[in-house]
Amino acid sequence: MNVLILVADDEPDVTDLFRQQFRRELRAGRFEMAFAHSAPEALSRITASDGPSLILMFSDINMPRMTGLELLPLVRAARPDVPVIMITAYGDAATREAVEAAGAVGLITKPIDFALLKAEVDRRLATIGETE
Numbered sequence: 001m002n003v004l005i006l007v008a009d010d011e012p013d014v015t016d017l018f019r020q021q022f023r024r025e026l027r028a029g030r031f032e033m034a035f036a037h038s039a040p041e042a043l044s045r046i047t048a049s050d051g052p053s054l055i056l057m058f059s060d061i062n063m064p065r066m067t068g069l070e071l072l073p074l075v076r077a078a079r080p081d082v083p084v085i086m087i088t089a090y091g092d093a094a095t096r097e098a099v100e101a102a103g104a105v106g107l108i109t110k111p112i113d114f115a116l117l118k119a120e121v122d123r124r125l126a127t128i129g130e131t132e
Contacts, residue, residue: 002052003031003128005121008042008068009060009087021114022121030125031055039066047078054082056124058108058117061088061095072102085120087112 007018015035025031032052036042042059057075061068068086075084083105088095091109099107108117 003055003125004034004052005031006034006036006042006045006054006057007059008036008039008057008063008071010037010063011060012037014060017112022118025118025121031121039063039068039071042071043074043078046075046082053128054079055128056121057082057084059084059086061086061090061099069098069102072099072104076103083124 007014018033018035019026022033026033034045036045039059042057046054046057059068059071059075063071068088072084072086075082084103085106085108086099086104087108087110088099089110091107096107106120
């Protein structure tokens with residue numbers, strides 16, 4: 001099964017950063033990554049049913065026009081099967097509570113700990129493997 005991880009972040013350098021950090025996994029074909037540079041673009045990709053199976057989404061909280069927290073309930077309504085992990089520079093208790101209340105499965109603070117992120121991706125991939 002081809003699986004997809006979606007990253008929503010308005011910063012253009014995030015695409016290169018994620019591709020660099022996951023280059024071995026991407027080259028090995030373990031999964032594909034797609035990038036959305038706005039919340040509306042992410043929502044459009046989430047609701048598209050063609051292509052690889054979406055297994056995980058990472059979303060920045062602070063994006064223009066629609067924040068990640070505003071996007072989260074829309075994603076949860078459209079694809080309740082897709083876990084969402086929020087990414088933010090602000091990991092305070094209030095932000096954590098808001099993220100959990102909105103339905104995210106986790107919160108990662110910037111600068112991103114890619115070892116932690118890779119462990120989460122591995123865990124999700126293992127779960128997919130168990131269900132096949």
